[in-house]
Amino acid sequence: MYRVLITDPLSDQGIERLIEADDVEVVKKTGLNPEELLAEIEHADALLVRSQTKVTAEVIQAGKKLKAIGRAGVGVDNIDVAAATSRGVVVVNAPDGNTISTAEHAFAMLIALARNIPQAYRSTINGEWKRKQFVGVELHKKTLGIVGLGRIGTEVAKRAHAFGMNVVAFDPYLTAERAKKIGVTQATLDELYAQADFITVHTPLTKETRHLINREAFEKMKTGVRIVNCARGGIIDEHALLEAIQAGKVAGAALDVFEQEPPGKHPLFDLPQVIVTPHLGASTVEAQENVAIDVSEEILHILRGEPFKNAVNLPSIPVELQEKLAPYQTLAESLGQFIAQAAPGALHALTVTYSGELTELDTAPLTRMIIKGALSYHLSDVNYVNAPFLAQQRGVNITEQKTSQTRGFTNLVTVEITTDQAQRKVSGTLLNGLGPRIVKVDEYPIDVVPEGHLLLIQHLDQPGVIGRVGTLLGTRDVNIASMQVGRKQIGGQAIMMLTVDKPVSPDILAQLAQLDDVQSVREIDL
Ligand SMILES: NC(=O)C1=CN([C@@H]2O[C@H](COP(=O)(O)OP(=O)(O)OC[C@H]3O[C@@H](n4cnc5c(N)ncnc54)[C@H](O)[C@@H]3O)[C@@H](O)[C@H]2O)C=CC1
Numbered sequence: 049m050y051r052v053l054i055t056d057p058l059s060d061q062g063i064e065r066l067i068e069a070d071d072v073e074v075v076k077k078t079g080l081n082p083e084e085l086l087a088e089i090e091h092a093d094a095l096l097v098r099s100q101t102k103v104t105a106e107v108i109q110a111g112k113k114l115k116a117i118g119r120a121g122v123g124v125d126n127i128d129v130a131a132a133t134s135r136g137v138v139v140v141n142a143p144d145g146n147t148i149s150t151a152e153h154a155f156a157m158l159i160a161l162a163r164n165i166p167q168a169y170r171s172t173i174n175g176e177w178k179r180k181q182f183v184g185v186e187l188h189k190k191t192l193g194i195v196g197l198g199r200i201g202t203e204v205a206k207r208a209h210a211f212g213m214n215v216v217a218f219d220p221y222l223t224a225e226r227a228k229k230i231g232v233t234q235a236t237l238d239e240l241y242a243q244a245d246f247i248t249v250h251t252p253l254t255k256e257t258r259h260l261i262n263r264e265a266f267e268k269m270k271t272g273v274r275i276v277n278c279a280r281g282g283i284i285d286e287h288a289l290l291e292a293i294q295a296g297k298v299a300g301a302a303l304d305v306f307e308q309e310p311p312g313k314h315p316l317f318d319l320p321q322v323i324v325t326p327h328l329g330a331s332t333v334e335a336q337e338n339v340a341i342d343v344s345e346e347i348l349h350i351l352r353g354e355p356f357k358n359a360v361n362l363p364s365i366p367v368e369l370q371e372k373l374a375p376y377q378t379l380a381e382s383l384g385q386f387i388a389q390a391a392p393g394a395l396h397a398l399t400v401t402y403s404g405e406l407t408e409l410d411t412a413p414l415t416r417m418i419i420k421g422a423l424s425y426h427l428s429d430v431n432y433v434n435a436p437f438l439a440q441q442r443g444v445n446i447t448e449q450k451t452s453q454t455r456g457f458t459n460l461v462t463v464e465i466t467t468d469q470a471q472r473k474v475s476g477t478l479l480n481g482l483g484p485r486i487v488k489v490d491e492y493p494i495d496v497v498p499e500g501h502l503l504l505i506q507h508l509d510q511p512g513v514i515g516r517v518g519t520l521l522g523t524r525d526v527n528i529a530s531m532q533v534g535r536k537q538i539g540g541q542a543i544m545m546l547t548v549d550k551p552v553s554p555d556i557l558a559q560l561a562q563l564d565d566v567q568s569v570r571e572i573d574l
């Protein structure tokens with residue numbers, strides 16, 4: 049039974065799938081203080097949050113069983129993703145479910161800002177009738193500058209077109225084709241600042257975007273510009289904004305998000321040109337249901353070991369690619385496990401070479417499986433999420449390459465490692481209908497199913513050696529299920545690969561290594 053802890057208010061309809069799942073126990077505990085959260089997380093297999101819960105490294109560390117953290121929404125700045133990655137915890141979000149709601153909110157803020165709606169409302173209900181004071185401006189024929197043309201920025205652009213606005217956009221990942229398709233003019237930031245009557249930001253908060261809109265940026269803008277931030281507090285330098293409004297450079301600002309949330313009493317709130325909402329972008333019935341459904345499904349997939357798509361700390365893999373790579377996953381992981389056990393010493397470098405039909409595919413996920421397999425021999429707690437991170441942390445040099453040399457196989461994966469004591473190579477293939485096979489160790493051709501208990505014996509190709517190995521194992525009650533011998537030339541170096549029915553004890557391994565013509569013995573458990 050998986051325990052899923054929910055610590056922020058989520059839509060009840062949205063989490064129905066979790067509640068109804070036979071293998072899940074849902075524990076809802078909102079408003080926990082940090083100590084209570086540390087106590088609760090200890091027993092949780094997954095944690096589900098919105099933006100209130102601060103999922104710190106300490107919380108992740110305390111989650112001994114934690115496998116997944118789900119964010120019902122987009123921004124994961126309340127989660128220490130690096131800490132989750134190093135602990136091998138998958139972080140998933142729900143990036144699509146609140147796009148429309150947030151775009152609509154940004155647009156509502158834009159209109160409210162242009163027409164002074166909140167200020168006029170407050171004045172009117174206070175008994176005033178100040179029609180002259182609240183004269184606004186039209187959006188029609190004005191230029192809207194969008195910084196960040198992702199999901200939400202794009203939806204805002206569509207709405208701006210409906211209002212007859214010209215749209216200029218800056219996004220480092222915006223291509224000319226996409227700009228054309230959306231109907232926006234691609235601009236540099238400086239061009240956008242120089243042209244825009246309204247600016248709305250829709251980027252994540254990153255090192256690059258923190259205080260992107262700062263004093264220098266305001267100086268480059270048109271006098272009378274109006275600014276909207278429904279993305280993340282901190283993208284706009286609030287102090288610089290305050291100065292720019294006081295100086296008359298900025299005519300108004302609409303803010304849904306703040307550097308500190310909740311912001312408490314903020315000097316910006318004393319300015320009549322500033323309108324605010326308490327981080328309401330995603331607060332619609334629809335968005336909350338959508339994100340809760342999406343993230344609940346992702347959590348179920350992760351806990352059940354099924355494919356999932358919205359991981360923040362894993363590269364996203366299109367479903368068609370996942371389907372094509374799925375049959376190779378066992379092969380990849382067992383090649384990693386095999387090679388790590390086949391060579392003594394600390395791993396320094398690992399090179400993976402793909403050939404045949406695999407050269408057509410994005411094989412990065414398979415390399416990740418191979419690294420996971422290789423590291424799991426030396427490290428506990430290594431998984432698909434943290435494997436590359438752990439390898440990098442230990443200075444293991446990972447290389448992935450592709451070659452057209454198929455050596456007669458329709459697909460071939462070769463893993464080569466260098467340790468401080470040895471170099472070894474193993475190649476495997478996926479045989480149609482028969483599953484994974486190890487087809488080569490170093491330069492010796494063999495044909496072995498990569499599973500169970502294996503003995504890899506390096507020896508001289510001399511009469512009697514196979515018999516001596518068989519006799520020793522027989523007298524020590526170790527049954528040999530299969531044996532393969534590979535050699536390059538008669539009487540030269542050779543390898544023997546045996547599949548045995550049970551683990552072999554260290555003293556038997558030592559006796560095997562003492563046999564005449566036997567050079568080395570490695571036990572491999574797959
Ligand atoms: N107020 C609220 O309640 C909500 C806020 N958000 C926030 O809105 C923001 C946008 O969300 P989405 O559109 O879903 O994300 P997205 O990932 O689809 O789009 C973000 C875009 O920003 C661009 N970008 C990144 N760095 C940039 C830079 N330095 N300059 C210009 N563009 C840059 C990216 O290329 C990307 O196209 C996020 O910060 C998210 O957390 C999202 C939902 C609700």
Ligand SMILES: O=C(O)CCC(=O)C(=O)O
Nearest residue numbers: 098099121122123330331
């Ligand atoms: O959960 C919320 O309402 C916040 C939504 C948000 O900011 C996001 O999805 O990035």
